[in-house]
Amino acid sequence: MFDLRRSDVVLLQAVADHGSLHAVERDGWMTQSSASRRLVKLERRLRTPLVTRGATGAEPTEAGHALRHVGRRLLASIDFAVATSHHGADTAGRLPVVEFAVGTEWAYGLDEYLAGRFPDMVFDIVPDDSHRIWQRFERYAADAALGWETARRPMTRRGGALIMTIAEEPQQIALPSGHPLAERGILDLRDLTRSEWVAVVGGDSGDDQGWALSRLTPVLSVSFTVRSQGAALDLVRRGYGIALVSPSSLGGSPGPGVVLRPLRQKFVRRLRLAVDPLAIPEPLAEDLGALLRRRYVLRTTAHGAVPAGTDRDPDDARCTDPAAVGETVLPPVLLSELRWSSPDRCGGFEPEHLHLLRVIGRTGSLNRAATALLVTQPALTRRIHRLEASCGLPLVHSTARGTSLSSTARRLLACTGPAERRLDALVSHLRERGSAAVGAGVRPAAEAGPVPSPVSARTAPHRDTAVRPGVRPEAAGR
Structure with a gap:
């Protein structure tokens, strides 16, 4: 899983909200220099720029907005699962x-x-x-x-x-049933320049009507201005003018006293x-x-x-x-975690800890898990204890065959599974797009150093690809 931290999501959110990195320093999360270094590191790992910097400030790119949104979902699912750890519902069939x-x-x-x-x-x-x-x-x-x-x-x-x-959907003209042009099959806007109009402002219909009427000369005479097509049709029915309407908003029929006629000029939405x-x-x-x-x-x-x-x-x-x-019996669904927010309760639990719990559950032993995570067993044990103390929940327990995840930890992995897979899919998508840009000769803005070409990578001396101590599991291609 990609190593995304809470501070990274806060950093991207501050840039989106305030247009600069000063907000992160004001809120006490990190200094501006640390935020800038963290941002550059994220961009290099994703091979794509996350923020555009200029003289007037900073703004997230499309990839930055995507990572911010997906990261917020993952953090919200973690906080939701920890805060509702007493919930007894089975999450095996939880729906995305x-x-x-x-x-x-x-x-x-x-x-x-x-x-x-x-x-x-x-x-x-x-x-x-x-x-x-x-x-x-x-x-x-x-x-x-x-x-x-x-x-x-x-x-x-x-x-x-x-x-x-x-x-x-082509727009049509609504006319009173007694209008002289009501007998025609197709109308031309130039024949309607001298008519009184009922204008609809606001919404999609207002956009279409304003664009259509602005193309006519001389300027049309508007007798009434309303905000809904229902009010416009009522005025048309009473003979106060004509209007440009959308058939879908009429339920299929304009009602008595009103006729609809198509236009020769096609205004389609x-x-x-x-x-x-x-x-x-x-x-x-x-x-x-x-x-x-x-x-x-x-x-x-x-x-x-x-x-x-x-x-x-x-x-x-x-x-x-x-x-x-x-x-139809639907699988159990917990309350939506999209709008859950409890930073004080679960601030010590990071997304990378989900990978730690998953390795322990897969190996069934702290010793084997420590080897897979490239840490010592005492260090892993201390980290688990600190994590349990921060969230106030038991995560592992000893068994006759080794170490097993608690029911709370298993439920946590089940609750965060969809959001975690979404993050992995986004990271893969961004990296593929960045690799395609490098292959096409476009240098990513996030790269501070030279980008090695595929040829130089193949002709470079052979290096041991085994995982070395001190290298993060995510960087080793887990």
Whole structure:
């Protein structure tokens, strides 16, 4: 496992929050010089820059945001497991938690809708404004995001993310039923320049409408400004003007007194799904995209009914039937550790201690574990005692055949397993990307010295690759 410490996560968090390393020194975690040296060491081990430094301060890179977010998850899972050590639930079948940022309009009932299709995962739905969904995904604060990509505001572009288009939705003009142009099949914006408009401000529809209307000359006459399409349709129905609306927000029908007509100029907004492949494998991401497409069809149809001739998804009946859902026995899931915070209780337990406990559990002896960890047995025993004193929990106990992990230690490893595997996957991804950049002749910004080429590495004199005393287990390629 990668040797990530609490001070590293605090360092990246301070840079993200304050834009400099001074905050770490002010909070008393470490001096600014120590923070800078630690940051350079992390960048060299990952072969990628984590922070961009400039005259105005510092800012985490994409890799820095990713490491900060994944590290916070791992620390939160450790703190959660230690603080709830009295919990008697079995963690053998514990489910991975996926943080899913969605627009407020799509969040209602989505968790129950996904629970029936993905019984092996827990989706932590985080509703937010559409403008901030992609910011959360860009900063690695979410594992997946669902939101609109408009012509005025394209979605985020994050390296390595899976991007899927759920739906493409052209905007339409809402007219009163008695409007002179209501009989036309297709309208042109130039024919609507003299009409009174009802403008929708805020949200995705406001972005589309503002961009569309700004292209017209002369400037359009706006009679009313509202914040929702429902209010705009009510004004259109009463004859106060026309409006640019989105069909999906109307439930499939604009209601009596209003007609919808397509535009010759195509103003299309796209419903996009962005998934982090390190958190959700690609096959599951494809299933998630197909499921959200079906949900979009049901949402845009009047009263949630499937159009005639469309086959209903056989899973829909199973998921909407309470009896059918009740037949599925899900594995036990503890409370989500994503927002757990108790630094004073568990501050002495570092992620590297998980590797220490895992080696002891695998070898079944402190003597053999000390040999594998390249330390002496007395030093390992003292370290275990200090660790037990810091967290107040028994971690190992002696048996007739050697040393065994306590139930608390086994539960700790089970609780932190998903977050630990996520960190290892991210580190491998960053190192592969850094190696690819070196192979392409791009020198990483984090490297202070010359980067050895593959040729020089092959022609270099042979060196003993055995692990030497004093070398950290992680550096030895564990």
